[in-house]
Amino acid sequence: AQSVTQPDIHITVSEGASLELRCNYSYGATPYLFWYVQSPGQGLQLLLKYFSGDTLVQGIKGFEAEFKRSQSSFNLRKPSVHWSDAAEYFCAATTSGTYKYIFGTGTRLKVLA
Amino acid sequence: EAGVTQFPSHSVIEKGQTVTLRCDPISGHDNLYWYRRVMGKEIKFLLHFVKESKQDESGMPNNRFLAERTGGTYSTLKVQPAELEDSGVYFCASSPSGNEQFFGPGTRLTVL
Numbered sequence: 645a646q647s648v649t650q651p652d653i654h655i656t657v658s659e660g661a662s663l664e665l666r667c668n669y670s671y672g673a674t675p676y677l678f679w680y681v682q683s684p685g686q687g688l689q690l691l692l693k694y695f696s697g698d699t700l701v702q703g704i705k706g707f708e709a710e711f712k713r714s715q716s717s718f719n720l721r722k723p724s725v726h727w728s729d730a731a732e733y734f735c736a737a738t739t740s741g742t743y744k745y746i747f748g749t750g751t752r753l754k755v756l757a
Numbered sequence: 758e759a760g761v762t763q764f765p766s767h768s769v770i771e772k773g774q775t776v777t778l779r780c781d782p783i784s785g786h787d788n789l790y791w792y793r794r795v796m797g798k799e800i801k802f803l804l805h806f807v808k809e810s811k812q813d814e815s816g817m818p819n820n821r822f823l824a825e826r827t828g829g830t831y832s833t834l835k836v837q838p839a840e841l842e843d844s845g846v847y848f849c850a851s852s853p854s855g856n857e858q859f860f861g862p863g864t865r866l867t868v869l
Contacts, residue, residue, distance in 0.1 A: 648799075676856055687761070687862035688848065695856065734800065738856065743788065744813060745858065747800040 646671050648737050650748035657725050658756045665720040665751050667735030675737035677718040678745070679709055683731040691733075694718060705729070730755045759783065761861035763849050769867045775837040778864045782831070782851030788812075789832050790858060791824060795845040803847075806832060839868045 649668045657663055669675060676695050680688040692703025699711040709720045718735060735748040762781045770776050782789050791803040803822070804814040808829035817824070821840070826832040836843050846865050850858035 678857075680860070685862075688850075688860035690857070690859075693857060736800075740856065742813075743852070743856070743858075744790065744802040744805060744816070745792070745800075746802070747792075749797075749799045 646675075646737070646739075646746055648735055648746050648748040650733075650735055650751050652751045653749065654752050654754065656754040656756060659727050660724050663720075663722045663725045663729070663753070665733050665735075665753070667718045667720065667748055669716050669718065669735075669737050671737060671739065673739060674713065675739050677709075677711065678736040678738075679703065679707070679718075679720045680734045680736060681705075681731045682734065682750075688734065691720070725753075725755055727755045727757060729753060761849055761851050761859055763847075763861040763864050765864060766862065767865045767867075769869065770839055771869050772841055773838045775835065776839055776866060778834045778836075778847050778849075778866070780832045780834070780849030780851075780861060782849070783859055786851035786853050786859075787829070788852040788854070788858075789826060790850040790852070791832070791834055792848040792850065793845050794848070794863075795842070800848065803834075836866075839866075841868050844868045 647670045678693045679691040692701045694711045732750045732752045736745040738745045764779045789806040794800040802816040805812045806826045823835045846863045848863045849861045852858045
């Protein structure tokens with residue numbers, strides 16, 4: 645069955661530290677991959693997406709993600725975290741023709757001052 | 758350009774009552790999706806409209822849930838009668854083509 649796994653439910657980092665949020669997928673073919681962020685009281689905002697091509701994808705707010713086919717992973721990274729990055733992050737996947745997203749369970753990020 | 762809007766933002770109802778959630782997609786987006794997040798779980802797909810037609814409703818949990826999209830514009834999701842396990846956040850998304858979906862802020866439903 646198709647699935648998306650985010651192994652870390654909670655992550656705490658200090659402001660200015662680097663960040664990596666993990667996402668693994670299980671699909672028959674390479675899916676389209678997304679990272680969304682939900683800040684308190686807000687909706688889901690798209691950070692970045694991967695459809696094909698360059699496996700290192702740049703997004704908004706200084707985030708990037710790397711697609712690794714051999715590891716079935718699409719990890720999200722940021723070199724220096726800001727306090728405003730505290731939020732919940734969701735990895736999602738879909739395939740052409742089905743369109744319904746499958747989400748991971750989310751990773752809640754806490755940033756220490 | 759206005760984003761996807763959802764109404765209400767919060768709803769608290771008693772078990773057995775009826776609730777109707779509304780979603781207004783981005784203008785011109787033919788595709789409209791409903792998702793739900795039950796506390797502590799992942800966000801799960803409920804159904805997909807293309808214009809006014811239901812393309813895929815495989816995620817609808819049971820027949821207490823009814824979704825409509827009259828005229829291919831806004832959509833409503835009715836829960837009748839509501840049960841405790843229906844509590845969660847209901848997200849709506851729209852898309853011009855399907856691959857990239859734009860999400861609304863969600864409606865938080867609490868069933869007491």
